[in-house]
Amino acid sequence: MTNSPRNLNQALQQSSIALLLTILLVIICYWFVDKPVAFFVARHHIANFIFLKWFTYIPAAFLPLVLLSYPILIIRFCKRLSKPWDNALWNIANSAVIVYFVVSLLKQAFGRAWIATWVDNNPSLLSNGTYGFHWFHGSAGFASFPSGHSAMIIAITTAIWLIFKNPLLKITFSILSLLVTIGLIGMNYHYVSDVIAGFFVGWVSAFFVIIRGNLLVNNNDNHL
Secondary structure (H helix, E strand, O other), X not given: OOOOHHHHXXXXXXXXXXXXXXXXXHHHHHHHOHHHHHHHHHHOOHHHXXXXXXXXXXXXXXXXXXXXXXXXXXXXXXXXXXXXXXXXXXXXXXXXXXXXXXXXXXXXHHOEOEOOXXXXXXOEHHHHOOOOEOXXXXXXXXXXXXXXXXXXXXXXXXXXHHHOOOHHHHHXXXXXXXXXXXXXXXXXXXXXXXXXXXXXXHHHHHHHHXXXXXXXXXXXXXXX
């Protein structure tokens, strides 16, 4: 895929539509879904299912691999050993790193209170009924929105879908994304709208990284 104005305009149009849809879903969930789901999970002690917590560890498992990939790729590049999959790995790693920083900034800006009390005795929905956004609060106790875990796994999954043609690889990462989502909501770590916003941030970050990397699968002659 070439980085022509037409292609970039199409990407901007698609991401704008996705943003509007995300905003609509977040608003609906904020008013009608988030609290009922959180109270349901708490009331039925769903977080007692330990496997749900294991699901939430999946995105963190990829971070060391992402960080390790950079020195390896740099060494291979300096030794002129680069192959097509090197470019793919560059784009996957860049997607993960960029989404990490984007989510960190957004959490600071939105300042949403958590469902439960996790850090520094933070006020929360389940502890004292605290609900909503506290803009630019800047505290770790107000950093629920968007979900960094969902953003990370969706960024990697999006990159996989756009770069590779292997259906088994695509299905595997799609299942991993689903498991992370179930874990985050089932453990009451995040509101539904947090996860939806994380989906968008992860998708749009990887989407534009791949466009810049010229690796969209439909226009890639390499069979990765």
